[in-house]
Amino acid sequence: xxxxxxxxxxxxxxxxxxxxxxxxxxxxxxxxxxxxxxxxxxxxxxxxxxxxxxxxxxxxxxxxxxxxxxxxxxxxxxxxxxxxxxxxxxxxxxxxxxxxxxxxxxxxxxxxxxxxxxx
Amino acid sequence: xxxxxxxxxxxxxxxxxxxxxxxxxxxxxxxxxxxxxxxxxxxxxxxxxxxxxxxxxxxxxxxxxxxxxxxxxxxxxxxxxxxxxxxxxxxxxxxxxxxxxxxxxxxxxx
Numbered sequence: 001x002x003x004x005x006x007x008x009x010x011x012x013x014x015x016x017x018x019x020x021x022x023x024x025x026x027x028x029x030x031x032x033x034x035x036x037x038x039x040x041x042x043x044x045x046x047x048x049x050x051x052x053x054x055x056x057x058x059x060x061x062x063x064x065x066x067x068x069x070x071x072x073x074x075x076x077x078x079x080x081x082x083x084x085x086x087x088x089x090x091x092x093x094x095x096x097x098x099x100x101x102x103x104x105x106x107x108x109x110x111x112x113x114x115x116x117x118x119x
Numbered sequence: 120x121x122x123x124x125x126x127x128x129x130x131x132x133x134x135x136x137x138x139x140x141x142x143x144x145x146x147x148x149x150x151x152x153x154x155x156x157x158x159x160x161x162x163x164x165x166x167x168x169x170x171x172x173x174x175x176x177x178x179x180x181x182x183x184x185x186x187x188x189x190x191x192x193x194x195x196x197x198x199x200x201x202x203x204x205x206x207x208x209x210x211x212x213x214x215x216x217x218x219x220x221x222x223x224x225x226x227x228x229x
Contacts, residue, residue: 035218044223045156045164045209059216062120095163104213105154105169112163 002027004096004110011116017084020113022096029077030054032098035106036070036081040092048094051079086117121145123210123221130227135200139224141210142192153193154211155184157204158223164209168195200228 007021024032035050049060053072060068069082079096093112100107122144131137141153153171156164166175168184171193181201186193193212197204205228210221 037220044207045158045211045220047218047220050218061217103169104152105166106156106164106211107166107169107175109163 002032002098002100002108004098004108006094006096006110006113009114009116011118012086014087014117014119016086017082018086018115019080019082020094020096020115022079022081022110024077024079024098027101029072030074031101034070034072034079035097036068037095037097037106038092039095039112040089043092046092048081053079083115086115088117091115091117120217121214121219123212123219125208125210125221125224127222128225128227130229131200133200133202133228136196136198137200137226139195139197139208139210139226140192141194141221142190143212146214147188148186148191148193148212149188151213153184153186155193155195156209156211158207158209160206167208197226202228204228 003025005023010018012018030053033052036048038046048064049070051058051070051072067084072079093114095112096110097106098108124142155168157167158164167178167182171186172184181199183196207223209223
């Protein structure tokens, strides 16, 4: 069973950056497709991008291109999502997610990290 | 990029059946799997249907999924509605580079 444990809540100023971590256990980290999804208060789910450490592939949603960086450290089984040039609209819960090896559904979710952007 | 369009909300009485649609704007609905998630308030989403019509273990058979190529849409059907089914439901699919969620449907069981 895969477990994803994320870093704690963050409060950031507009224009700054935030880096959220996601430590995985229970499986082969390199073969995961670690995906980042966010959910603004009262809003729906929004895909931001994903990384597949075993092949080094990174894909970003067009909306976040140039502002988001997703990385992975295989030595610690930890993925990171850094979002820059923060604005108030980026206030949201950020989730790391991964499917099991046999399908593409998002079966495993981190607990979520609340990022609040406020002056 | 394509979009997945869901009704904003649906409501139905306990014991009845409800169907939530998810229409793909471009590209064939049949080309990439559709998955469905349930999200109760304050909780992380959980998978109720994967790969169009497969039910994870632990999900009651009251939940079923299907796709319809003629309307380029997927559907989640919940029969024998219970109050605990009240939640937000999201469809999810992909293309070669992107993952997309529908906007979510709030199900009220009244």
